[in-house]
Amino acid sequence: MTETVRALIGRLEVGDTLTEADFRQLLDGSDGSSDALLREKAVAKRKAVYGNSVFVRGLIEISSYCKNDCLYCGIRRSNANAQRYRLTEEQILSCADEGYALGFRTFVLQGGEDAYFTDERLVPLLRELKRRHPDCAVTLSLGERGKESFQRLYDAGADRYLLRHETADAAHYASLHPPELRWENRMECLRQLREIGYAVGAGFMVGSPGQTNAHLAKDLCFIQEFQPEMCGIGPFIPHQDTPFARESAGSAEVTCRLLSVIRLIQPNILLPATTALGTVHPQGREMGILAGANVVMPNLSPTDVRKKYSLYDNKICTGEESAQCKDCLQTRMRAIGYEVVVDRGDPMPHGASAASQSEVVSRKSEVDVARCLSSVPIRNSE
Numbered sequence: 015m016t017e018t019v020r021a022l023i024g025r026l027e028v029g030d031t032l033t034e035a036d037f038r039q040l041l042d043g044s045d046g047s048s049d050a051l052l053r054e055k056a057v058a059k060r061k062a063v064y065g066n067s068v069f070v071r072g073l074i075e076i077s078s079y080c081k082n083d084c085l086y087c088g089i090r091r092s093n094a095n096a097q098r099y100r101l102t103e104e105q106i107l108s109c110a111d112e113g114y115a116l117g118f119r120t121f122v123l124q125g126g127e128d129a130y131f132t133d134e135r136l137v138p139l140l141r142e143l144k145r146r147h148p149d150c151a152v153t154l155s156l157g158e159r160g161k162e163s164f165q166r167l168y169d170a171g172a173d174r175y176l177l178r179h180e181t182a183d184a185a186h187y188a189s190l191h192p193p194e195l196r197w198e199n200r201m202e203c204l205r206q207l208r209e210i211g212y213a214v215g216a217g218f219m220v221g222s223p224g225q226t227n228a229h230l231a232k233d234l235c236f237i238q239e240f241q242p243e244m245c246g247i248g249p250f251i252p253h254q255d256t257p258f259a260r261e262s263a264g265s266a267e268v269t270c271r272l273l274s275v276i277r278l279i280q281p282n283i284l285l286p287a288t289t290a291l292g293t294v295h296p297q298g299r300e301m302g303i304l305a306g307a308n309v310v311m312p313n314l315s316p317t318d319v320r321k322k323y324s325l326y327d328n329k330i331c332t333g334e335e336s337a338q339c340k341d342c343l344q345t346r347m348r349a350i351g352y353e354v355v356v357d358r359g360d361p362m363p364h365g366a367s368a369a370s371q372s373e374v375v376s377r378k379s380e381v382d383v384a385r386c387l388s389s390v391p392i393r394n395s396e
């Protein structure tokens with residue numbers, strides 16, 4: 015490891031703001047020894063804020079229909095081989111009920127941009143979900159919808175929204191998406207979500223076609239500036255029925271390096287060790303946690319649709335029951351000294367420590383219940 019890289023890691027550790035050129039230097043100069051130092055520093059930061067807790071999010075993949083045509087995605091609209099399904103409202107609720115019994119306190123409703131899931135359908139669904147499970151957080155991951163829709167879903171009880179920015183470089187974004195999807199609009203959506211009050215999740219693929227360290231340095235600057243509450247990063251994995259079928263997958267090693275850097279940039283961030291990371295490496299999720307991640311996302315979708323939600327090839331965990339997924343991850347986390355906890359897993363405020371965590375969680379739950387109760391008149395007036 016060069017002295018420059020060591021100094022940059024030291025600056026990150028003390029909370030200095032790095033420039034794009036600094037991040038580029040860090041990434042260009044990284045090697046095995048700097049990765050080990052990054053891991054050590056990132057784990058110390060994560061432990062100071064979240065202790066040894068790993069938060070679980072119950073992922074419910076509600077629809078494989080999508081009106082978009084992102085070049086990397088297996089459920090893009092022009093993939094005639096994609097198997098399409100959408101869950102009924104009752105199926106979604108029963109996945110959540112099952113998840114609740116298993117100890118999940120956050121549900122993530124994720125799907126393509128499916129016109130079926132209008133606000134008129136989602137609002138009563140969210141209210142019912144919150145009525146059944148008022149102590150749970152609901153995260154939406156349903157793409158770009160417009161500010162009015164984001165607001166209505168928030169008022170109906172959604173707490174968090176995941177919308178990966180995919181790349182902080184407009185030209186790179188244009189090379190991964192069809193012309194109708196605009197980078198400026200993606201960024202505007204993230205700002206709108208923040209304004210409304212959601213806990214916001216950004217994120218990007220690692221090793222996407224055409225990506226360089228210069229692009230990644232921009233992503234890190236964006237994270238440093240925007241300070242999302244969550245950041246989902248995972249290796250790019252090609253899907254056989256997309257224009258990127260022959261591209262190489264991103265690496266677990268670089269993904270873990272970036273997880274560590276992001277943890278150092280923002281110690282309180284919620285950072286998943288993604289399923290994609292577990293797909294490119296059999297111990298990928300353990301590696302992610304040991305690099306500074308603190309969230310895992312077991313699948314709660316009905317087993318008969320899991321293979322159909324095929325964003326990339328060889329996705330793991332498509333055959334197991336929900337309970338098996340949870341148990342498997344619990345065992346994996348215990349084996350590396352971490353504990354999956356029954357907890358909403360809200361983002362901690364900046365500068366908070368593990369000791370103040372339970373206080374924040376209970377305060378968040380009170381706020382959440384109050385918001386749900388205050389939204390009841392809106393339901394009645396519709």
Ligand code: SF4
Binds near residue numbers: 080082089157
């Ligand atoms: S990445 Fe998302 S928006 Fe793009 S095609 Fe896939 S599901 Fe649709």
